[in-house]
Amino acid sequence: MSRITPRFAALKREDRGALIPFIEAWDPDAATSAALLRGLPAAGADLIEIGIPFTDPMADGPIVQAAGKRALRSGVNVRHVLAMVREFRREDDATPIVLMGYLNPILSYGVEGFCTDAAAAGVDGLIMVDLPTEEADMLVPQAAAHGIDIIRLVAPTTHDDRLPLVLQASSGFIYYVSIIGITGTRSTTAEHLAEAIPRIRRVSDLPIAVGFGVRSPAQAAEAVRVADAAVVGSALCSTIAANVGKPELVRSVLDQVRELAAGVRGARAHA
Amino acid sequence: MNQLFGSNSLRNGPDGRGRFGEFGGRFVAETLMPLILEVEQAYLAARADPSFRTELDAYLKNYVGRPSALWFAERLTRHLGGARIYFKRDELNHTGSHKANNCMGQILLAKRMGKTRIIAETGAGQHGVATATMCALFGLPCTVYMGATDVTRQAPNVFRMKLLGAEVKPVTSGASTLKDAMNEALRDWVANVEDTYYLIGTVAGPHPYPMMVRDFQSVIGEEAKAQLHEAEGRLPDAAVACIGGGSNAMGLFHPFLDDPPVRLIGVEAGGHGIETGEHAASLTGGRPGVLHGNRTYLLQDDDGQIIEAHSISAGLDYPGIGPEHSWLHDIGRVEYVSATDEESLAAFQLCTRTEGIIPALEPAHALAHVTKLAPTMGKDQIILMNLCGRGDKDIFTVAEHLGVKL
DSSP states (O other), X not given: OOSHHHHHHHHHHTTOOEEEEEXXXXXXXXHHHHHHHHHHHHHTOSSEEXXXXXXXXXXXXXXXXXXXXXXXXXXXXXXXXXXXXXXXXXXXXXXXXXXXXXXXXXXXXXXXXXXXXXXXXXXXXXXXXXXXXXXXXXXXXXXXXXXXXXXXXEOTTOOTTTHHHHHTTOOSOEEEEXXXXXXXXXXXXXXXXXXXXXXXXXXXXXXXXXXXSOOSHHHHHHHXXXXXXXXXXXXXXXHHHHTTXXXXXXXXHHHHHHHHHHHHHHHXXXX | OHHHHSSSOTTSOOOTTSEETTEEEEEOOTTXXXXXXXXXXXXXXXXXXXXXXXXXHHHIIXXXXXXXXXXXXXXXXXXXXXXXXXXXXXXXXXXXXXXXXHHHHHHHHHHHTTOOEEEEEESSSHHHHHHHHHHHHHTOOEEEEEEHHHHHHTHHHHHHHHHTXXXXXXXXXXXXXXXXXXXXXXXXXXXXXXTEEEOOOSSOSSXXXXXXXHHHHTHXXXXXXXXXXXXXXXXXXXXXXXXXXXXXXXXXXXXXXTOTTSEEEEEEEEETOGGGTOSOOHHHHOEEEEETEEEEEEOBOTTSOBOOOOOSSGGGOOSOOOHHHHHXXXXXXXXXXXXXXXXXXXXXXXXXXXXXXXXXXXXXXXXXXXXXXXXGSOTTOEEEEEOOBBSGGGHHHHHHHTTOOO
């Protein structure tokens, strides 16, 4: 079993939601990115999502696209992403790490080799944006064999009839894409979540994370009032973009994570 | 070869998962998946409905101008001194290229599906113009994504699209060409799934697009087969077409797939030469991967990052190729070769002077290969080439390369 299920179980006992910050590996460079990753758990990250940069990220908005571009310019490849996780694991063996990305770099690396190396590095889960259930047999058996959770995306367009199919081979948690659109371009609403999350709960007992439309501590708090976790990506990538080359980059991003964590931790107390 | 030319037809693909062998499929985000399935259902229903075919045929005849002529290029044949060369003249279609065949089919489908907004990607602008034209005809709002580089080098087509009422959105990500325009169109679609139909211009993208676009373009090969039969009483010895995404080639080849004596030759854009790395020849210089919703041959680096293509022709400047071509390549039914920018420019001028036809730079690549092939063949043999677009849009690019100031 990966670290994901025990982590959500522990959070449930505490009756609080999880904060899942997203950063793109090697954005803006290897050392800064490693420092960010190292600092995230203490700043309040309950799980961490790391993006594998890709030249053609078709589900990402301009902010995450720019983050990926900075990362690719700094020379990152899949091997580097796994090395970054391995390095992190020397100090932290508890915080679950989920890699998010697109299929082609994984195929290029080799699916079997990737799953072997990712598991060895300490990766707990995979979110493959362009791998819908219909194509999942290209990766799911290999990932499962190495104890890596495959986290499925559910969208507002995923109708009830389709939900069981989408969720059949998922494990770890479910990622709810809370807007119709690409990352960081719209904000979700409490009303939408109040309708959407119970719809998924009727089909699955897995924890549900809300992403794509969550930017602020208040929005993150709203998300974990109905769901189990909030993913914040574009907002952090914006802060990185605004601080490239400045010494305060790491502190600024981690401060923002602390604020988001405070929002998430206070959410149910006020509910 | 038994497997190839046995009783099984090569025209039955794709399978239920949208695969041609191991190529094709539906690699899209979950947000789009329900819509992709809806497009497939709607298309299969339309294909089975005789009234859809009747309606499409009427528009193709009276609006697009089909059937397009089959022309015996006699002076070019004499000049090259070998096989008899026939042009399938899809450049005579309304809007100036084969793109109209597919756009007419898909816009009728979009209307059947009740979609009220059309988006498209374009490289050379031919598909964008054809889409904008059909949208004007049916009164639908149209947004065309076009790489900023292509907006500059295909200025006449940009103006045509605007005249037709389309909104042209320049895309500045990546190398600002066709690949990036397709990314941006997919992002638009993800955000506007309720009312928007994505009218893909080539035989790529997620299933059912490669199948659907091929079906709409197969009118090219079907007509040519019948016309050549009438003119010569037989099949061609070779059929040649240029390939970017590969829609005109697929349309020409598909009706001949089960005719083993017919050599089928696809000509990719060799750019500055395959050895320079600056080209758009996915099959010659790439390897299989996943991009834009399908598994196919791609130009990519060792880490699976997509490499920018290069071609003088904006319409061929794409690092991928339709999945059915990848399959036909792997099973050996179609030969894939390449022609460089320089060879294509020479062919462009040759065609203009010998036949009085200014071809688009895209089919000039096919012609460049014909100029190599024809002299190696007998005078009783026949080459059928798809002249899939006219070159009016390219005169500025050609002038620049010839050092002429307009």
